[in-house]
Amino acid sequence: MDKIIGTNLGNWLVLEKWMQPFIFKGTGAEDETWLNRNVPQEKLWPMMKEHRDTYVTEEDFQNIASHGLNTVRIPVPYFIFGDREPYSGCIEYLDKAFDWAGKYGLKVLVDLHTAPGGQNSYDNGGIEGVCKWSQQPDEVEFVLTVLERLAMRYRDREELFGIEVLNEPISFSVYMSAPSRKKAADKAEAKGSRHVSSRFLKKFYVQAYGRLRKILPEEKVIVFHDGFRLGMWKDFFVKHHMKNVMIDTHIYIQAMEDVTHIHSFWAYRAFIAYQQHLLKKAQKYTPVFVGEWCVCNELADKKKGHEVIRDEYEDYRKKWYRKAAVLQLNAWKDTAGFFYWNYQLYRDKEVPMYATRLDSWDLCRCWKKGWMPVRTDRFMEKL
Template identity: 55%
Template sequence: MTLGVDEKINGVNLGNWLVLEKWMKPSLFAQCGEDDEIWMHRTMEPSRLEALLRRHRESYVTERDFIAIASRGYNLVRIPVPYFVFGDVEGHPGCIEYVDRAFAWAGRCGLRVLLDLHTVPGSQNGYDNGGITGVCKWCRDPQAVEYALTVLERLAERYRDEPALYGMEVLNEPISWLVYRTAPSTGHAKVREEAKGSGHVPMRFLKNLYRDAYRRLRAILRPESVIVFHDGFRLGSWGSWFGKEGMTNVMLDTHIYIIAMETFVPVPSMWLYRLFVAYGKAMIRRAARHVPVMVGEWCLMNALAQRQRNAAERKAVYREVARLELDAWNVSAGQIYWSYQLLGGDAAEGERRGGNLDGWDLTRVWRNGWMAQPGDGEAWP
């Protein structure tokens, strides 16, 4: 399914392919015993590391997966890439050839690609998805900031003329003060000394970064390519800023997870889900008065479904949550599921852990019929 100018995004994230997160495939980290990708790279012998990453990247996502995504009626893939994507950072094997392949596959399948810079040196959030757990001081290092901006420029120059390019996302999840203070990763760096100086990404810095990134990318990209900015966990704080800055063809990305909300409530319930999703819908409507908004990450995962005793009851909960969320995200420019898959076909690991992660994995959602799909004869927002 191609993505027209006025068509809503119906996409999926290719998480854990080029940016690794241990919880998504723990067996990848068995050789090193580390908890995040940066420490994996630091501690593994280089030839073993390169062999491990090559095997994973070659098999975790292939053209067959792009064909499956397109056949299900999806029109976009969001591809998280690391700051060392070009292979020019010592000790960190690059992966640009896999991005090249992704564009070729997308072109043949009629999918569009949103490139997402998911990590930066020193991390923008302290999560494992930022590369290194418990460290968050990238924004305090001008050299590291400049390096990230040059990576964006190089990606834009390489793919600007690719017909499959939908756009580029400047940075994934730069963290706010509140989220930083409540994040389980905060204060849990492997080396405490390395985490000194860590903190949230201030709004003033973020606006300056986005202004600079827009200027650089717009000078390279085709006019129709969208430049995407994550809301920094501050969806309600942007107002008309993008318009006042004179930015054109931009989009604001927000990430909304029921499972994240559940960490603050003792007992999961459908009425709480309804309130949470309704609040998200209202916030999207408000922000979208000024700038198009996408829900760039979301999933069905919730504790209520996990508590159900049999498959039919679990399915009923997931179907209701899917209906609630898709109806809410329909007020946005579209949605992108996190993530396409977990575990990557590791049957034994899937048997051990899949039931505890199933709502994150879109392939399991498909197999179990937990969400209506475009063209399956059921209501689709």
């Protein structure tokens, strides 16, 4: 396959409140686990069906292909098969995604995005403030069986690019600096939470590879998230004789800003240059792609000096978002590829978002506003 030029279809089968808070309104829930705990099935399940029926449709796959992308990364929950109460399964929507991908010439990376008990304490892991999955052998085994069932179901589909074993199992340093680890709705449930150790993660990845490779044809890729420790892996996958594997790493300018509190383009250049260096080192052994990134940055939304009229402000935003896009696309060109986070936030592209800067996370709005090249494939060919 050519270089990955893709987008994520987040907030479809795995909900994240910040991206589209409408379903969460009035529930008191901050994550999908508590949404299901707080809202009775007879009320929530019809809402979930409507969301899944309408948030991503065949039209979106056609739109993605028309912009020169070739792959979609689809986050899925551990309860995708509908066998974990009180959650409603959603495997039929992934089936539809494969059909639509085939129709429009796209590949699919199935990304297991959540784990029971939480693998990172983030809401994107299903439950905020809780990170205990790796300490529960039965739940570790359950995740492995979910991966096996996904592999069995799609192994013969031409559209299958590969399966990503688990999204963002958190490292010690990232866990200790994550505000989310202190936001558990039930403090007793969160007791004992800690990071996913490197020792455990290496063992789990070896197990997952062994079980998936027995099922998947050799041409299908098995993907491992770097666990926020890209430099750790080196020749690990080579030493374990793993064939056709890739590493997924996530790089956000905003994450750098949250740590350094520096909002200037020289800092962005330095940060991305350092990430390029890490990517180059890692790729000596194993292909790496940037599975999540976006143009969001504080500089584009902070106009220094006097107030300006709206048109001038929009020109200012376009300038800095576009510069952030070019900076990063130029860095990603020497990797196995990339996936933008996210294809969309609000389904209705005309509705203003609850916070202005959120539109930079929405690829459809970035295309519309000229912040991202509308034909990313042709743009990449010129770099």
